[in-house]
Amino acid sequence: MVETLFWLVIAVVVAEFALNTTMTVLNIKASGWPVPEILSDVYDSRQYERQQSYSMERRKFSLIASTVSTLVTLAIFAFGGFALFDSIAREASGNAILQALIFWGIFYLISWIVNIPFDIYSTFVIEEKFGFNRTTRKTFIADQFKSLGMNIILLGTLLSLCVWIYELTPDCFWILAWAAITAFSLFIQYFYSQLIVPLFNKQTPLPEGELRIAIEQFAESVDFKLKDIYVMDSSKRSTHANAYFTGFGARKRIVLYDTLIEQLTTEEIVGVLAHEIGHYKHHHIVQSMLTGATTSLLMLYLFNMVISSDVLAAAAGAEKASFHLNLAIFSLIFTPVNILLDILSNILSRSNERQADNFAKEHGQGKHVASALKKMSSKSLSNLTPHPVVVFVEYSHPTLYERVKALTE
Numbered sequence: 001m002v003e004t005l006f007w008l009v010i011a012v013v014v015a016e017f018a019l020n021t022t023m024t025v026l027n028i029k030a031s032g033w034p035v036p037e038i039l040s041d042v043y044d045s046r047q048y049e050r051q052q053s054y055s056m057e058r059r060k061f062s063l064i065a066s067t068v069s070t071l072v073t074l075a076i077f078a079f080g081g082f083a084l085f086d087s088i089a090r091e092a093s094g095n096a097i098l099q100a101l102i103f104w105g106i107f108y109l110i111s112w113i114v115n116i117p118f119d120i121y122s123t124f125v126i127e128e129k130f131g132f133n134r135t136t137r138k139t140f141i142a143d144q145f146k147s148l149g150m151n152i153i154l155l156g157t158l159l160s161l162c163v164w165i166y167e168l169t170p171d172c173f174w175i176l177a178w179a180a181i182t183a184f185s186l187f188i189q190y191f192y193s194q195l196i197v198p199l200f201n202k203q204t205p206l207p208e209g210e211l212r213i214a215i216e217q218f219a220e221s222v223d224f225k226l227k228d229i230y231v232m233d234s235s236k237r238s239t240h241a242n243a244y245f246t247g248f249g250a251r252k253r254i255v256l257y258d259t260l261i262e263q264l265t266t267e268e269i270v271g272v273l274a275h276e277i278g279h280y281k282h283h284h285i286v287q288s289m290l291t292g293a294t295t296s297l298l299m300l301y302l303f304n305m306v307i308s309s310d311v312l313a314a315a316a317g318a319e320k321a322s323f324h325l326n327l328a329i330f331s332l333i334f335t336p337v338n339i340l341l342d343i344l345s346n347i348l349s350r351s352n353e354r355q356a357d358n359f360a361k362e363h364g365q366g367k368h369v370a371s372a373l374k375k376m377s378s379k380s381l382s383n384l385t386p387h388p389v390v391v392f393v394e395y396s397h398p399t400l401y402e403r404v405k406a407l408t409e
């Protein structure tokens, strides 16, 4: 049984790598496909060549990055790293919460260190070469430490909470831990703009003027109460543009990247906003909270079944089960379920995106959304011919082709 479990973990890690590689290879295959007629104005021939070489560089990069992270995971698991970190944690403290923090802290530190060179290469070599990068070295270093600190606090709190509940009442662990995790993530979502974003970006209210008037007029015409419109200084990191809603209830706000305002016309921005309001009107925010809560319930229920299994611990070379060690092995074994859940959530997300586009179209914004999407794709050198299998597995949004076609038909 122990032997079988050991090989199962290895097989799962290799299978995940094989899936990612297959997706990349399929996209390489599809890269020479002809661009659909309705997208022929997105790039001129010189820009299209740039797009092709940008996509190719990103693909090579992600292949190398995923090869390295797969090899590191396999090496740590196969050569007894899990058991070693477990014994370091046990020797350092007799307290289960501290043990869990030390054990996961080691993993976090390793993945942080392994990722830094890739982050540097991606930001300062690839993004730089294609003119997207605006991150200074100072911002980059500050970001690394800020996100390290933030993750230590957020993930550390969650982990401590879960171990504490488990120690307190093992029988009710999964349901209580679920309640705690759900409450915690609702809290974070509610205060996201106030707690998380200010660590990295400045948000300022959109000044009075033509754009603000146009946005407010549209919101009013669809009976949508919108007071808080903010602009975020995302141009300090890159030229990629976006807009999003955050928070809910009284904390609901719309955030526009300053790069979006630079790149799009007023009409196009109103179109993007109409799409976002469509998400609200169709209750997609509530829906995604519910699916998130359901997924974590399923995961905790399954984890609960193996939480004290010595066999699981033995597969990693350790003598005795413990919360932190079993959680680590469980999260590896859980990968196929996770991939399946991701695919399902992408199917749902694409259907939500279609609904939001449709909402915008029904309110006279179809053409503006389409031209905004084309412009944003062009500016960020997006791939116009993704392989359908990749779209099915990985895309949270329908392809540009599908969206433009539906919006302008």
Ligand SMILES: [Zn+2]
Pocket: 275, 276, 279, 353, 356
């Ligand atoms: Zn959307």
